[in-house]
Amino acid sequence: MIDVREALDEIQARSADEAYWRALERVLGTLTARTLRGTFRAKIKGDGTSERERVAQGLTELFAS
Amino acid sequence: MEPAWSGPHAPGHFSALQGWQGLVREPPVGAHILHIYEDPDREIEAASLFVIEGARRAERVCCVGSTRELASIRRRVEEAGLDADRLVRDGALALVRQLDLNGGPKDDDETSRTALDRFIHAMFRGVPERYPSVRWWGNRVARFFENGRFDRALAFEQLCHERREVLPWSLLCAYDGRKLSPERHAAAFWDVLRNHSHLIPAGELGVALELFPTGVHE
Numbered sequence: 001m002i003d004v005r006e007a008l009d010e011i012q013a014r015s016a017d018e019a020y021w022r023a024l025e026r027v028l029g030t031l032t033a034r035t036l037r038g039t040f041r042a043k044i045k046g047d048g049t050s051e052r053e054r055v056a057q058g059l060t061e062l063f064a065s
Numbered sequence: 066m067e068p069a070w071s072g073p074h075a076p077g078h079f080s081a082l083q084g085w086q087g088l089v090r091e092p093p094v095g096a097h098i099l100h101i102y103e104d105p106d107r108e109i110e111a112a113s114l115f116v117i118e119g120a121r122r123a124e125r126v127c128c129v130g131s132t133r134e135l136a137s138i139r140r141r142v143e144e145a146g147l148d149a150d151r152l153v154r155d156g157a158l159a160l161v162r163q164l165d166l167n168g169g170p171k172d173d174d175e176t177s178r179t180a181l182d183r184f185i186h187a188m189f190r191g192v193p194e195r196y197p198s199v200r201w202w203g204n205r206v207a208r209f210f211e212n213g214r215f216d217r218a219l220a221f222e223q224l225c226h227e228r229r230e231v232l233p234w235s236l237l238c239a240y241d242g243r244k245l246s247p248e249r250h251a252a253a254f255w256d257v258l259r260n261h262s263h264l265i266p267a268g269e270l271g272v273a274l275e276l277f278p279t280g281v282h283e
Binding site (some may be wrong): 042063 | 270
């Protein structure tokens with residue numbers, strides 16, 4: 001029997017990330033948001049840091065009070 | 066407009082989320098605004114609002130851009146009921162194609178410390194006796210960034226950013242978002258952001274955001 005739970009979890013996580021980025025693109029514009037995504041990848045490194053955590057950390061530094 | 070946010074960064078968590086027009090119309094002294102546009106009409110719309118409001122407040126206004134952009138701004142100034150010819154003649158409005166107002170060196174030298182000093186000296190003539198402050202709009206430096214000349218662009222932005230605290234001016238820098246690619250520009254983009262005080266992104270919500278409200282961390 002094939003265990004699909006892990007694959008489903010991954011798809012769900014990706015969908016959540018995509019929804020998150022689509023929301024960000026509405027605020028920042030598509031190209032700015034995509035460039036920022038790359039900026040955070042370059043700037044915030046670290047083993048075990050998820051994409052979501054990296055973005056949250058970057059946005060907090062950039063915008064949040 | 067209805068926000069589409071969910072998760073940890075709902076709009077309330079952003080600092081100073083407001084419409085971009087208010088910031089451009091009445092920027093705080095020392096504001097160094099980064100405007101990223103994806104629609105050229107939006108670039109001119111923001112620049113014109115910035116220029117027209119500055120002229121109405123009797124501030125000295127200087128625009129550095131291409132011939133086409135300067136012509137568009139000038140036309141909008143006229144449409145707003147201001148006499149662009151008179152403003153230019155009186156020195157209240159400068160529309161120039163390069164930073165050196167006296168027609169000096171172009172391109173590489175344009176963003177040098179010497180060129181900037183000369184430019185600032187010319188721009189602040191009559192301040193504060195005739196003009197309370199200066200507004201500067203430009204997109205020339207963005208061309209360096211778009212073309213991968215990061216050192217040139219960042220050196221200029223850094224110089225302006227350092228001086229914003231000692232000079233009575235506000236700056237609006239326009240960058241063409243269509244020229245930004247994550248692969249090429251992402252790494253240097255952080256340095257552009259950290260050398261500005263506000264961001265007007267190209268997003269459909271039309272907001273302006275304060276950058277680094279709690280200070281820049283290296």
